[in-house]
Structures are given as structure tokens and as C-alpha cells.
Amino acid sequence: MEKTSEINGHTVTNSTASTASTEHMVEEEKSAQEKMRSRCMEKALDCLKKNLLVIMTVSGVLVGVGLGMLVRNMDLTKAQMTYFAFPGEMLLRMLKMIILPLVVCSLISGAASLDTRSLGKLGGIAVAYFLVTTLIASSIGVALAFIIKPGVGAGGLNSNSLGLESVSSNKEPVDSFLDLARNLFPANLVAAAFRSYATDYKMVAVGNNNNNWTTLYQRVPYGTEGDGMNILGLVLFSMVFGVALKKLGAEGEELIRFFSAFNEATMVLVSWIMWYIPFGIMFLVGSKIVEMEDVVLLVTSLGKYIFASILGHIIHGGIVLPLIYFGFTRKNPFSFLSGLITPFTTAFATCSSSATLPSMMKCIEENNGVDKRISRFILPIGATVNMDGAAIFQCIAAIFIAQLNNVELNAGQIFTVLVTATASSVGAAGIPAGGIITIAIILEAIGLPTNDLSLMLAVDWIVDRTTTVVNVEGDALGAGILHHINQKEMKKQQQLHQHLEEELAEVRVEAVANTREGQETSPLVLHQLKEGEGTPEDIESVL
The missing domain is CATH 1.10.3860.10 (Sodium:dicarboxylate symporter)
Structure with missing residues (x-):
């Protein structure tokens, strides 16, 4: 004999009920899988959005290498x-x-x-x-x-x-370091945006030798303004x-x-x-x-x-x-x-x-x-x-x-x-x-x-x-x-600030307690209590 049960007010057989529950479970599993897929897709898209520029930049390098190798054979x-x-x-x-x-x-x-x-x-x-x-x-x-x-x-x-x-390069090491110091303090800030100081050399006549036949020359450094931003000075x-x-x-x-x-x-x-x-x-x-x-x-x-x-x-x-x-x-x-x-x-x-x-x-x-x-x-x-x-x-x-x-x-x-x-x-x-x-x-x-x-x-x-x-x-x-x-x-x-605040709070609490003690033992409070003008609580709240 087939057992019956009631679902939503309708009498159904147990076999029908079990089939319905199985279908419901299958649907739940499907929906859970769909949710998981959508979450994975969202995460993947989110990751792609965040790293899109990185992926494109690295791809640009790789494509550039391939493109260079291809164009290299064209004898440009x-x-x-x-x-x-x-x-x-x-x-x-x-x-x-x-x-x-x-x-x-x-x-x-x-x-x-x-x-x-x-x-x-x-x-x-x-x-x-x-x-x-x-x-x-x-x-x-x-x-x-x-x-x-x-x-x-x-x-x-x-x-x-x-x-x-x-x-x-005929530059002296001393002049290189002096140029470094000079560039730290540019004479012209506007010029520092596109020029930097550099030492060059010229030969200057300083006189003749003993027999006055040969002119003596000396290598003298002088300043030049070379192309290139003086970032150090800026x-x-x-x-x-x-x-x-x-x-x-x-x-x-x-x-x-x-x-x-x-x-x-x-x-x-x-x-x-x-x-x-x-x-x-x-x-x-x-x-x-x-x-x-x-x-x-x-x-x-x-x-x-x-x-x-x-x-x-x-x-x-x-x-x-x-x-x-x-x-x-x-x-x-x-x-x-x-x-x-x-x-x-x-x-x-x-x-x-x-x-x-x-x-x-x-x-x-x-x-x-x-x-x-x-x-x-x-x-x-x-x-x-x-x-x-x-x-x-x-x-x-x-x-x-x-x-x-x-x-x-x-x-x-x-x-x-x-x-x-x-x-x-x-x-x-x-x-x-x-x-x-x-x-x-x-x-x-x-x-x-x-x-x-x-x-x-x-x-x-x-x-x-x-x-x-x-x-x-x-x-x-x-x-x-x-x-x-x-x-x-x-x-x-x-x-440190929090610790100081806590210490100050403790000091304030102690100060209030001491004040209350003083007030409760004062002649004024005792006098008021004797006259029955209020309870101790009333007096404390007023004071």
C-alpha cells in the first residue's frame, strides 16, 4: 500500500514528495554553482581591471621585440x-x-x-x-x-x-665635483629648467719662455651651460x-x-x-x-x-x-x-x-x-x-x-x-x-x-x-x-597621547572624589542635613 502525505494542502504520495525534494536540491545546487561562477567571473574581471595596464605594458615590450626583429630584416x-x-x-x-x-x-x-x-x-x-x-x-x-x-x-x-x-673626456675630477656643488645652487632658476652648468677648458697665453721665442699657454677652466635639466638645483x-x-x-x-x-x-x-x-x-x-x-x-x-x-x-x-x-x-x-x-x-x-x-x-x-x-x-x-x-x-x-x-x-x-x-x-x-x-x-x-x-x-x-x-x-x-x-x-x-589622557582622566576622578569627601564632612553640609533641607544625594547634585 502506498503511503500518502500532505504538501500545501494537497495529498500526494511519498514517491512524488521525494521526487519534488530531489528536484529542489538539484535546482539549489545549480543556483549555487551559478553563483560561484559569477563570483569567479567578477573576481577575474576585477583582477583584469586592476592589472590591465601592467598586462598591456609587459605585452608592449614583448610585441616590441617581435616587431623589431620583423622590421630589422627590411633594411630600413x-x-x-x-x-x-x-x-x-x-x-x-x-x-x-x-x-x-x-x-x-x-x-x-x-x-x-x-x-x-x-x-x-x-x-x-x-x-x-x-x-x-x-x-x-x-x-x-x-x-x-x-x-x-x-x-x-x-x-x-x-x-x-x-x-x-x-x-x-678631458674633464678633471675636481671640476666634476665642483660642478656638482655649482648645480646645487643654480644662478638662474628659469635656465635650470633646461640647462645645467658644466666646466670646459681653454688654452690661455700666460707669457713667453726665457728666450722669448715660444709662447707659454695654460689650460684654464671656464663655465658653460649645457643642454639638460638641472634637476639637482631644482x-x-x-x-x-x-x-x-x-x-x-x-x-x-x-x-x-x-x-x-x-x-x-x-x-x-x-x-x-x-x-x-x-x-x-x-x-x-x-x-x-x-x-x-x-x-x-x-x-x-x-x-x-x-x-x-x-x-x-x-x-x-x-x-x-x-x-x-x-x-x-x-x-x-x-x-x-x-x-x-x-x-x-x-x-x-x-x-x-x-x-x-x-x-x-x-x-x-x-x-x-x-x-x-x-x-x-x-x-x-x-x-x-x-x-x-x-x-x-x-x-x-x-x-x-x-x-x-x-x-x-x-x-x-x-x-x-x-x-x-x-x-x-x-x-x-x-x-x-x-x-x-x-x-x-x-x-x-x-x-x-x-x-x-x-x-x-x-x-x-x-x-x-x-x-x-x-x-x-x-x-x-x-x-x-x-x-x-x-x-x-x-x-x-x-x-603616548592616549596614555597621557588616561592619566589625566584618573587625576580628574581622584580630584572629584576628594572634593566630594571634603563637601560631605564640611560644617555647611552637616548644618543643612540637621535642618532637613535635603538628602545627601540632593546636596551632591547641586554642588
């Missing part, structure tokens, strides 16, 4: 190569256009928004970090040059066999001007707000330019591959030098800098760096720390949550003075040229290389091939010929890519460390 003329590189040139021009307002406005608003004491403390920590990391980088470069010995056995290698033009002026505005108080507030608004507007422009980066990078990389002469001969001839330089960058950027960051913050450095893939790719393609500054600022604030006051204060300074990657390849290049000329360097000369590379990398221009000029200063300091610099210039386009990435990474991790230290200090101050 010099004019056609220029036209092919035009979209990449436009990217560099846009990035360089934004550097001046970005550096000046961000530093003025950053210096003005920070307290003078914290500004001095943060500035001191930043300078110490930059100097220590650059000195470590120089040491790595020297050590690798002596271990790998890129110049040993390459004595027959010269620029003529590779079809390279010679590069000469950085120092902007910082000091920001502090001066802060000191003005209420009178300086309007100008501080102006520079802050200018800076925010500049960052909006940066966000627009960033969407052009993948397209521009594609042609930048592609044009470099098309322009290459005989890359196989260069790489085989200078392979050990290239290998030593890139290995130094991997050690410093992949091990040393992350360890320093971890030592200060106790956080995973690679999760911090994963939010900065776009600026790293830009650095790799443009070979310019200054050109990477706009995208670095935007990504470090939005992806890594670094305080705007910290990032906009420290990153422009880092892009100018912190050149870890440059210090590595400059030391390797100097020792490579010494080995090439069969010169044994003594301890004093090695120390000179270390110190000169660390100090001169501060003034190195944040532009492609900016470090080659600095190598000339190191060579002059240890008394080596500069005619082999053309070898460095020949492969600089390879080495300069990893150099710029390491330079930029050092700036980013420095900003992360300063942000962490700042947050720690703020927490300490909040805890």
Missing part, C-alpha cells in the same frame, strides 16, 4: 628608422614634459606639509639610506669585477675592430622653498594650496599619459632592436662585462635591497614590489629614472598605500641622487678598462673607485647613457685613459636597462621604509 634607411621610432619618441617627450612640474610642485607641497622636525629626521634617514645602499652597490661592482675579470684576455679588443667612434630649491612657506604660517597657506592643487592636476595628466605607455614602449623597444649594428659581435666580445654588470644588478636588486627593506619593516618586499611592475617596465624601456618618476609616484601611492607626503617628498630626490644600478656598472666598467690596459690597481686606487663611484653617481643625470660621463670621472681619478669608453657606450643600451630598474627599485623601497618609520612614529605618538 636612417630616415625610415626615425619614422618607425616616432611613437616611442613621443612617449619620452611626454614623460620628460611632466618631470619639471612634478618635481617642483611635489617637493614644495611635500616639504610644506611635513613638520620641520620630521622633515629633518626623514631627510636624514633618506640621505643615509641612499649613501649606504650606493656604497654597498659599488662594493658589489668592485667584487664582481675582480671575481669575473671581464677585461682579462681582452687586450686585443678595441673600438676600431668593432667599428666604434672614440669617446674622449630639487634643493623646491625643498627649501617648501620649508620657507611652512615657516610663513597663515600667509603661506594660499601658496601651499596652489602648489598642492598644481601637483594633483599634474598627477591626473600622469594617469592619462600612463595609458599611452604600452603603445610607446612597443616602438621604443622595437626601434632599439632595429638600430642594433652587429649585436652578436658586441655581445661575444663584451659578454663577460655585460654578464658581470647584469649579475651585479640581480644580486643588489634581488637580494640586498629586499633584505634591507625586510630588516626595517619585517614585511615581504616582493609583495611590495609586485605593485610596481608598470614603473619597472617603463624604466626598462626608457632607461631613464626621471622619465619613470610619474608612473612610480602614481603606482606607489595607489597600489602600495604609501603616504603621499612621503612619496612626493622622497621619490624626486631619489630619482636625482640615488643611483645604485649606475654605481655597480660604473665600478665594473672602470676595473674592466684597467684590466683591458693590463693595469694592476692597488688598494688606494680601488678605494678611490669606490668613493668616486658613490659620490659621482649622486650627480649622474637621470637620462639614458647618463652614467658614461661619470665613468670618465672615475677613470681620470685613478689615472686611466678614457679612449676605451666607446666600448661601454656600445653596449650601454643593454646594461642601462637593468641599471635603471635597480635605480628605480632602490627609490621605491626607500619610500616604503620611510613610510613604515613614519607610521611607527605616528603610532608611538598616538599611544
Whole structure:
């Protein structure tokens, strides 16, 4: 006999009820699966939206390599190569256009928004970090040059066999350092936006020798204005001007707000330019591959030098800098760096720390949550003075040229290389091939010929890519460390403030209790109680 049951007032058999419940369960499972799918789709789309620019930028590099290899076989003329590189040139021009307002406005608003004491403390920590990391980088470069010995056995290698033009530099090391100091204080701020000071030499007649037949000449240094923005001078002026505005108080507030608004507007422009980066990078990389002469001969001839330089960058950027960051913050450095893939790719393609500054600022604030006051204060300074990657390849290049000329360097000369590379990398221009000029200063300091610099210039386009990435990474991790230290200090101050408030609250409670005790035992209270004018509670509430 078939059992019956009632569902919604209708009599149904048990078999029908079980079928209905099974169908209901199947429907629930389907709806749950659909929800899971929609959630996964939402997450995937969300992830794609967040990382779209990164994916496009990396794809731009890969497509650029393929495009370059394809166009390379077409035997383009010099004019056609220029036209092919035009979209990449436009990217560099846009990035360089934004550097001046970005550096000046961000530093003025950053210096003005920070307290003078914290500004001095943060500035001191930043300078110490930059100097220590650059000195470590120089040491790595020297050590690798002596271990790998890129110049040993390459004595027959010269620029003529590779079809390279010679590069000469007759600048004295003393004048190079004096130029650094002169550029810190530009005589004309407007001119500093597009020109920098550089020493040149001329021969001046100083009289005749004893027999009056021969005129004696003396080499005299004189100042010239060379093309290229004097970022060092603009950085120092902007910082000091920001502090001066802060000191003005209420009178300086309007100008501080102006520079802050200018800076925010500049960052909006940066966000627009960033969407052009993948397209521009594609042609930048592609044009470099098309322009290459005989890359196989260069790489085989200078392979050990290239290998030593890139290995130094991997050690410093992949091990040393992350360890320093971890030592200060106790956080995973690679999760911090994963939010900065776009600026790293830009650095790799443009070979310019200054050109990477706009995208670095935007990504470090939005992806890594670094305080705007910290990032906009420290990153422009880092892009100018912190050149870890440059210090590595400059030391390797100097020792490579010494080995090439069969010169044994003594301890004093090695120390000179270390110190000169660390100090001169501060003034190195944040532009492609900016470090080659600095190598000339190191060579002059240890008394080596500069005619082999053309070898460095020949492969600089390879080495300069990893150099710029390491330079930029050092700036980013420095900003992360300063942000962490700042947050720690703020927490300490909040805890101290909270502790003081708690102590004051306890003092107030004790004071009230003592007052009440005094009131209850006073003759006035006793007198009122005797007369029956009110209860103790009434008297306390009134008093």
C-alpha cells in the first residue's frame, strides 16, 4: 500500500514528495554553482581591471621585440628608422614634459606639509639610506669585477675592430665635483629648467719662455651651460622653498594650496599619459632592436662585462635591497614590489629614472598605500641622487678598462673607485647613457685613459636597462621604509597621547572624589542635613 502525505494542502504520495525534494536540491545546487561562477567571473574581471595596464605594458615590450626583429630584416634607411621610432619618441617627450612640474610642485607641497622636525629626521634617514645602499652597490661592482675579470684576455679588443667612434673626456675630477656643488645652487632658476652648468677648458697665453721665442699657454677652466635639466638645483630649491612657506604660517597657506592643487592636476595628466605607455614602449623597444649594428659581435666580445654588470644588478636588486627593506619593516618586499611592475617596465624601456618618476609616484601611492607626503617628498630626490644600478656598472666598467690596459690597481686606487663611484653617481643625470660621463670621472681619478669608453657606450643600451630598474627599485623601497618609520612614529605618538589622557582622566576622578569627601564632612553640609533641607544625594547634585 502506498503511503500518502500532505504538501500545501494537497495529498500526494511519498514517491512524488521525494521526487519534488530531489528536484529542489538539484535546482539549489545549480543556483549555487551559478553563483560561484559569477563570483569567479567578477573576481577575474576585477583582477583584469586592476592589472590591465601592467598586462598591456609587459605585452608592449614583448610585441616590441617581435616587431623589431620583423622590421630589422627590411633594411630600413636612417630616415625610415626615425619614422618607425616616432611613437616611442613621443612617449619620452611626454614623460620628460611632466618631470619639471612634478618635481617642483611635489617637493614644495611635500616639504610644506611635513613638520620641520620630521622633515629633518626623514631627510636624514633618506640621505643615509641612499649613501649606504650606493656604497654597498659599488662594493658589489668592485667584487664582481675582480671575481669575473671581464677585461682579462681582452687586450686585443678595441673600438676600431668593432667599428666604434672614440669617446674622449678631458674633464678633471675636481671640476666634476665642483660642478656638482655649482648645480646645487643654480644662478638662474628659469635656465635650470633646461640647462645645467658644466666646466670646459681653454688654452690661455700666460707669457713667453726665457728666450722669448715660444709662447707659454695654460689650460684654464671656464663655465658653460649645457643642454639638460638641472634637476639637482631644482630639487634643493623646491625643498627649501617648501620649508620657507611652512615657516610663513597663515600667509603661506594660499601658496601651499596652489602648489598642492598644481601637483594633483599634474598627477591626473600622469594617469592619462600612463595609458599611452604600452603603445610607446612597443616602438621604443622595437626601434632599439632595429638600430642594433652587429649585436652578436658586441655581445661575444663584451659578454663577460655585460654578464658581470647584469649579475651585479640581480644580486643588489634581488637580494640586498629586499633584505634591507625586510630588516626595517619585517614585511615581504616582493609583495611590495609586485605593485610596481608598470614603473619597472617603463624604466626598462626608457632607461631613464626621471622619465619613470610619474608612473612610480602614481603606482606607489595607489597600489602600495604609501603616504603621499612621503612619496612626493622622497621619490624626486631619489630619482636625482640615488643611483645604485649606475654605481655597480660604473665600478665594473672602470676595473674592466684597467684590466683591458693590463693595469694592476692597488688598494688606494680601488678605494678611490669606490668613493668616486658613490659620490659621482649622486650627480649622474637621470637620462639614458647618463652614467658614461661619470665613468670618465672615475677613470681620470685613478689615472686611466678614457679612449676605451666607446666600448661601454656600445653596449650601454643593454646594461642601462637593468641599471635603471635597480635605480628605480632602490627609490621605491626607500619610500616604503620611510613610510613604515613614519607610521611607527605616528603610532608611538598616538599611544603616548592616549596614555597621557588616561592619566589625566584618573587625576580628574581622584580630584572629584576628594572634593566630594571634603563637601560631605564640611560644617555647611552637616548644618543643612540637621535642618532637613535635603538628602545627601540632593546636596551632591547641586554642588
